[in-house]
Amino acid sequence: MTTTTTAYPLLSSIDDPSALRELDRKQLPQLADELRAFLVDTVSKTGGHLSSNLGTVELTIALHYVFDTPYDRLVWDVGHQTYAHKALTGRRQGMSRLRMHAGISGFPKRCESEYDTFGVGHSSTSISAALGMAIAAHLKGEDRKTVAIIGDGAMSAGQAFEALNNGGVADADMLVVLNDNDMSISPPVGALNRHLARLFSGSTFNAARRAGEKMLGVAPSLLEFARRAEEHVKGMLTPGTMFEEFGFNYIGPIDGHDLESLIPTLQNLKNLKGPQFLHVITKKGHGYEQAEANPILYHGVSKFQPEIGILEGKGGGKPTYTQIFGDWLCDMAAADPSLVAITPAMGEGSGMIRFARRYPERYFDVGIAEQHSATFAAGLACEGLKPVLAIYSTFLQRAYDQVVHDIALQNLPVMMALDRGGIVGADGPTHHGVFDLSFLTCLPNMVIMTPADENECRKMLTTAFRHPGPTAVRYPRGTGMGVAIDPELNELPIGRGEVRRQGQKVALLAFGSMLKPALEAAEELGATVANMRFVKPIDRELILELAAGHTLLVSIEENALVGGAGSEVARVLEEAGCTTPLIRLGLPDRFIDHGDQTLLLAEIGLDPAGIVRTVRERLGDEPLLRTVA
Numbered sequence: 118m119t120t121t122t123t124a125y126p127l128l129s130s131i132d133d134p135s136a137l138r139e140l141d142r143k144q145l146p147q148l149a150d151e152l153r154a155f156l157v158d159t160v161s162k163t164g165g166h167l168s169s170n171l172g173t174v175e176l177t178i179a180l181h182y183v184f185d186t187p188y189d190r191l192v193w194d195v196g197h198q199t200y201a202h203k204a205l206t207g208r209r210q211g212m213s214r215l216r217m218h219a220g221i222s223g224f225p226k227r228c229e230s231e232y233d234t235f236g237v238g239h240s241s242t243s244i245s246a247a248l249g250m251a252i253a254a255h256l257k258g259e260d261r262k263t264v265a266i267i268g269d270g271a272m273s274a275g276q277a278f279e280a281l282n283n284g285g286v287a288d289a290d291m292l293v294v295l296n297d298n299d300m301s302i303s304p305p306v307g308a309l310n311r312h313l314a315r316l317f318s319g320s321t322f323n324a325a326r327r328a329g330e331k332m333l334g335v336a337p338s339l340l341e342f343a344r345r346a347e348e349h350v351k352g353m354l355t356p357g358t359m360f361e362e363f364g365f366n367y368i369g370p371i372d373g374h375d376l377e378s379l380i381p382t383l384q385n386l387k388n389l390k391g392p393q394f395l396h397v398i399t400k401k402g403h404g405y406e407q408a409e410a411n412p413i414l415y416h417g418v419s420k421f422q423p424e425i426g427i428l429e430g431k432g433g434g435k436p437t438y439t440q441i442f443g444d445w446l447c448d449m450a451a452a453d454p455s456l457v458a459i460t461p462a463m464g465e466g467s468g469m470i471r472f473a474r475r476y477p478e479r480y481f482d483v484g485i486a487e488q489h490s491a492t493f494a495a496g497l498a499c500e501g502l503k504p505v506l507a508i509y510s511t512f513l514q515r516a517y518d519q520v521v522h523d524i525a526l527q528n529l530p531v532m533m534a535l536d537r538g539g540i541v542g543a544d545g546p547t548h549h550g551v552f553d554l555s556f557l558t559c560l561p562n563m564v565i566m567t568p569a570d571e572n573e574c575r576k577m578l579t580t581a582f583r584h585p586g587p588t589a590v591r592y593p594r595g596t597g598m599g600v601a602i603d604p605e606l607n608e609l610p611i612g613r614g615e616v617r618r619q620g621q622k623v624a625l626l627a628f629g630s631m632l633k634p635a636l637e638a639a640e641e642l643g644a645t646v647a648n649m650r651f652v653k654p655i656d657r658e659l660i661l662e663l664a665a666g667h668t669l670l671v672s673i674e675e676n677a678l679v680g681g682a683g684s685e686v687a688r689v690l691e692e693a694g695c696t697t698p699l700i701r702l703g704l705p706d707r708f709i710d711h712g713d714q715t716l717l718l719a720e721i722g723l724d725p726a727g728i729v730r731t732v733r734e735r736l737g738d739e740p741l742l743r744t745v746a
């Protein structure tokens with residue numbers, strides 16, 4: 118670790134924001150330089166979100182410099198851009214274990230620091246939360262300030278608009294800072310982006326800067342600032358911004374890397390009453406050449422050498438499930454012209470870029486708009502197209518009513534490709550996709566599949582796509598077993614599992630990713646292993662057959678135990694009056710922290726050793742292998 122006093126003399130002297138506020142304003146550019154170098158160094162060693170963090174260094178410094186944190190509340194949206202905030206709020210040393218097990222979280226977390234005012238990871242919650250805090254302050258007679266910091270990508274989501282709609286007429290002193298870097302993870306989409314681009318048109322921005330300099334250079338009084346802001350900046354240069362229509366006092370756009378603009382503007386805004394809106398322009402990846410040139414690649418990174426940057430296109434290893442999906446999507450699109458594919462702002466992460474390039478007219482990136490994406494898919498299905506909604510399991514949570522009300526209830530053939538099902542690792546509890554089996558299994562009409570290997574995934578995707586009702590294929594983050602892939606587009610019989618290993622006494626009923634550890638555990642236990650494949654409709658016949666031939670059943674899934682696949686197994690046994698005991702293995706009723714995927718699964722007992730341990734504990738001294746007569 119190179120966080121020595123010599124490497125970062127100024128940064129090392131800041132243990133909390135009160136020390137930052139002691140600095141002379143002239144020292145702040147140096148602090149920004151050190152902080153940026155520190156971030157590149159740290160993230161290159163730990164992995165994490167890089168380009169968004171590089172873009173918010175000056176904004177973070179300015180906010181902590183101007184506001185009396187933690188008494189004043191900073192509410193970050195998504196939270197993937199808060200590494201500078203963490204480094205300035207007493208966590209600089211801890212960042213050598215960023216996103217690692219028992220280390221610093223990659224997102225703000227209330228239990229980690231009093232400066233993390235609101236837990237986050239999913240986007241577009243900041244204005245709602247900040248409004249709640251601002252109204253609470255008002256009701257309690259407290260004079261604290263509340264600031265929401267939201268990106269242009271996050272601003273595109275419905276919830277952000279719901280909050281603006283509420284906040285624009287609420288009796289609350291709240292500042293919304295729009296950090297506009299003209300990027301989501303991918304290039305931004307939609308009409309909001311067009312509106313922001315218009316505000317940022319060269320002439321407007323330059324004129325606004327000139328006016329801002331003039332206005333701020335003389336450190337105007339509060340009233341003078343307000344008058345000039347309204348008359349000369351807002352009225353003259355940026356008439357009719359959408360945010361004003363919502364009832365906010367819109368200021369900007371200003372240069373978000375220029376501390377000399379940021380600080381006086383924030384100081385003045387701090388004193389204004391009612392809903393305030395500051396539009397700042399930043400560059401994703403600012404100050405690190407490689408990240409500026411390719412902010413998508415540097416959005417989320419693994420370890421890399423800062424002097425060289427990320428080496429692309431090494432490839433060669435096992436394909437990820439995401440790649441299996443991306444290949445299947447292109448193959449199926451070639452075979453069926455009615456296929457259309459939708460992503461709520463996760464085209465890269467979902468493996469859809471080749472498809473997007475090949476079939477741009479059939480590719481819909483709808484922005485961070487999970488609810489809309491689901492209902493939009495339903496609409497496409499109503500008209501006979503075959504929508505494939507590619508969505509991370511964790512983000513589908515936001516579209517639950519749309520899945521229930523718009524897709525399942527109407528029995529529409531929308532296929533959901535659920536990536537990142539199960540424990541995702543370093544992103545932690547906000548991103549683990551461990552509830553989907555529970556919240557989808559209870560829905561009538563759904564068909565739910567969990568592939569155990571890559572080739573099975575491809576077959577399930579085909580099966581789902583051709584099924585005339587709602588389906589979900591749920592696969593994990595990362596690679597699978599490394600099996601060969603059939604080039605054909607073959608289907609599987611719906612609702613049928615298979616026995617993969619014949620053993621005795623104990624039968625392990627594995628769902629999806631759990632087949633691999635189950636097979637390994639079975640070697641030691643001499644157990645039977647079934648690859649259940651379908652959570653819904655579950656293979657009733659197979660379960661009862663296994664129950665009849667074994668003395669103990671063990672269901673294993675990478676999902677919450679409550680309401681998951683094991684619950685379905687239990688239901689089948691109960692309905693049949695079958696008394697064979699069942700142990701259900703899965704995620705306990707608590708949120709699982711961040712850390713390495715393998716390590717977390719082992720901690721929960723969802724690895725081969727854990728499965729063996731559970732079975733042995735249950736059987737006590739009973740011999741595992743039945744003596745065959």
Ligand SMILES: Cc1ncc(C[n+]2csc(CCOP(=O)(O)OP(=O)(O)O)c2C)c(N)n1
Pocket residue numbers: 168169195197198238239240241267268269270271272298300301302401461462463485487512515
């Ligand atoms: C509800 C939800 N959907 C998708 C994501 C994935 N995601 C994380 S950051 C991001 C882009 C956000 O763009 P913006 O707010 O402009 O921040 P930037 O990355 O540009 O700094 C997306 C799509 C998420 N975290 N939450």
Ligand SMILES: CC(=O)[C@@H](O)[C@H](O)COP(=O)(O)O
Pocket residue numbers: 195197238239302416417466537541544594
């Ligand atoms: C902050 C956020 O929500 C995304 O950037 C997410 O971290 C991506 O996860 P993957 O790395 O699994 O694509």
Ligand SMILES: [Mg+2]
Pocket residue numbers: 268269270271296297298299300301
């Ligand atoms: Mg952005």
